[in-house]
Amino acid sequence: MASVSDAELKTMSQEERARALGMMTEQLTSRSMFIEFKPGEEARFGYPWAPDVDFNKRTEIDADAMTTTEVNAKIRGLMREGFGTIVVKNPRGKHSLGVGILSRLNLIFEGSLGYFGTGLIDGPNVRINGRVGWSCAENMMSGTVVVEKNAGSTFGAAIRGGDLVCKGSVGSRTGIDMKGGTIIVGGDTGALSGFMMQRGRMVVCGNAGKNLGDSMYDGTIFIGGSIRSLGVDAVEAELTDLDRKWLTRKLTQYGLMPDKGVDHFTKVVAGKQLWNYDNLEPSEKKLIL
């Protein structure tokens, strides 16, 4: 799959490594900074160490007497053996389970996770048949994470892509600093959700706490219930037909479609009245500062 070996990667500088992995096209476009794979290089769509797994090859891990490190190492070992569906039993609220998985995998947790569960992932489909603590799927790049019960605060902090779904309610600061992807919450969300959001979409079927979307740069938030208050520079916008179609498709996909449809959702976007909204490109700002 890759033209560069792990040993070679270890000798490279950070910039050289990024280029070798295909993450070389750092572009400044408009007001956002992208780091993306080159679409012409199909072979670059996976990481060089990502194992080829078979989704039909299934196994289980009992995490009860294992440490977080042991569980995560076991998951990697099984992936190297080609297992594409891994069920983790008895996670018992341990922190940082299922983190840093950078390839395709069906990962199922039979129970609840603690903090930072499934953070830093890029590609797997994760189902958590329980609840998660703070910072679930932090910095997620792609894939799906579906939580069947409630989640703690900073759910989906700084995610860049993928679908992150909580069927119950979540804590405060949901989607803080999110840079892409989709967060869907079946219940309520707490204060300061969408704080400094930069891109992506957030859907909350229930109520939102105070200061929703505070200081958001961009992106869209949809709230099905009440909003205690909007944050600085967050404004309501008109729900378009495109929004309705997208909401219907996404909520149906995850079994969260309200009986009364989606017309009642309030759309919140950035008012873009803060100081950082001007016509200068980041490179131009550097020149004048």
Added chain:
Amino acid sequence: MCGIAGLIHRGKTSNVGGEMTSMLQSLKHRGPDSTGFAVYGSGNPGDYVMRLKVAEQEDMGKGSGVRDLIEARIAEVDKRLASHDAQVKSQSRVTPYALRYVLGHSGDTEAMAKHIEEVEGVEILSLGNALELIKDLGDATVVSGQYALGDFAGTHAIGHTRMATESDVDIRSAHPYWAFPYNDVSVVHNGQITNYWIMRRQMERKGHRFMSNCDSELLAVYTAHNLANGVSLEDSLRQSIDEIDGVFTYLVATSDQLGMAKDTMAAKPLVLYESDELIAMASEEVAIRSILPQEIDTTDPYDEEVRVWQA
């Protein structure tokens, strides 16, 4: 960072000492400096349990003279108890510097407590009918073992693992704090109080005493002040969200209640489990899981949320 935990059994007693030990040991990584327990037993009506320390743990390494000093302090405490007509039903030396008394007393407990604390180096950790407050340096297993808490039967408990950020690593600055002089009221806290000095001076002007420079002690004094003025626990917790600045989540226990309050930013964590028999809460779910291994539903209380549960 610090870790806090609380549990309350509804209508029954349980091994709350062992349960809290297990919960706090799970939170050791949040606070390795000291561990504290406030456990609530059934007690004997009319009897007071007094926990006090007569030196800091670190004092014990300061030479043989310390032991003579400690003996002198204990003798002075006993003398002052007698002067307040307190009947010492039992006295046990739990560690070289920590004692537990069971007292019969029908007079002014506040005056007695103040008189005892005037002995240099002596601090009453708790005084009440149901409350026993234990705190020391070390993790939960060490402290629980040292003070024989592993099989303490009671209705509820709160506890704390401390990472010292605002004040020293010593017993004085460890949690829980007893809400002096209010019997049976204790507080644990995770966070930082930013108007601590303003509030402390207000409280001192009203005659309250502070034993440490730890901002968390303010919550105990503040709660004691409110309760002494007829404010209910729930109202005191609600009032604190408006009057106390900073980021905080704290728990308060009384002889038959357990309450929680979260600040306006909800910046400090708390995970809550509620059933008909048991309410358990902690900074991290892993602590609740340590006593409830079966699959359970938990929630995160929101900003400005206040809850009070009855034993």
